[in-house]
Amino acid sequence: MFRYRNEELAKQILEKLKDLNLNLRLMHVCGTHQDTLVRFGLNSMLKEAGIEVRPGPGCPVCVTTAKEIEEAILLARKEKVVATFGDMFRVPGERLSLADVKAEGFDVRVVYSITDCISLAEKTNKDVVFFSIGFETTTPATASVISTRPTNFSILSAHRLIPPAMEALIRMGEMKIDGFINPGHVSTIIGERPYEFISKRYKMPQVIAGFEPLDVLIAVYMLAMQIIRGEAKVENEYKRVVRPEGNEKAQQTMAEVFEPFDCSWRGFPVIPSSGLRLKKKFEKYDARRRYEDELSALDNEYKEPEGCRCGEILRGLVYPDECPLFGKVCTPRHPVGPCMVSREGSCNIMLRYGES
């Protein structure tokens, strides 16, 4: 439909970046950006120009904790119908995944959209639980079905918010980040404002970017310009989709149903106000309240799969091929950690396209 793959322009941008000779480390927080960077070989081209773009915690499946997966597994074993998105299905909790539990004979379904899950609930008398993951892009859809929910339906929320995780990365200070490429479709919902405190408080340049190769290159260029000028602000490269105020209708829908709480992410300590749970007035749709007694059987602590470095990968500290299991013990067919399962996980992407 549109042409965003103009090679000539791409070359020009890369040349200019090379001339600037900046030596920067940028970070993005979106698996789809990682896909673009690796698929089109942008990572290596940018490296030649002295710019490294590291992936952060941008894969909702990957940052879901083993505990949350164990909750879904337990509910499936207690004879609920558990539905979730395809990528989540095969991610192991402490040992098993929902796929394994389905193979044991329990009722686990993969759905494309939460509306499929509603239709499922309408057709059965059994309790249906939607294991609901995703950042701001996905949450409004989950929230919007609340009015039509059948009573045998509930949500096991693993929704999370991106800006608090970006702040956490900076505050943890494990490595220097010169600027952020902000996620285009999260920003479609939230707009520019929720990122502004990060630029102000931490003097951090940010550019909201789309997903074509040129979108990403232009965003890198815009960040380079901010850095040269000594600026730190939120700019928007993806104006064809992202409005400065975002999608206000979606924001309202989300705010009506969900509220933030302090939440742990895989590889991170608890991040303040970074998770979303159902508000009290929707408690009958909240699987954690509805099945509180059953879920109380779960331990609080679950270990990461042995040897898996997903936690460090999600904090941008190591690349997948620095994990000793990468491509040997851990492959998309036999994944050890979530970063190999999800098509947005850095390990999966690296193996799929055969380079970093």
Next chain:
Amino acid sequence: MCLAIPAKVVEIGKGKEGARAKAKADFGGVSREIDISLVDAKVGDYVMVHAGFAIEIMDEHEAKETIELWKEMLEKCSDTEMKS
């Protein structure tokens, strides 16, 4: 997960009472039902669709201008560089 793809709204559902706002959308030749509760879409609009929901209406003008704007920006940026 946060992938969203553009589609053209071709038909808006009649909407029975209490029913959700549905539309038929064309994904480059493949037709699929989508939910348009989160946007005020009209027939003919291009929308970005994520997990079955339209999350935004694409700004066609912006979309067409994007490449031109990029080119312009590159030029402008190099001017400031030289001055700085």
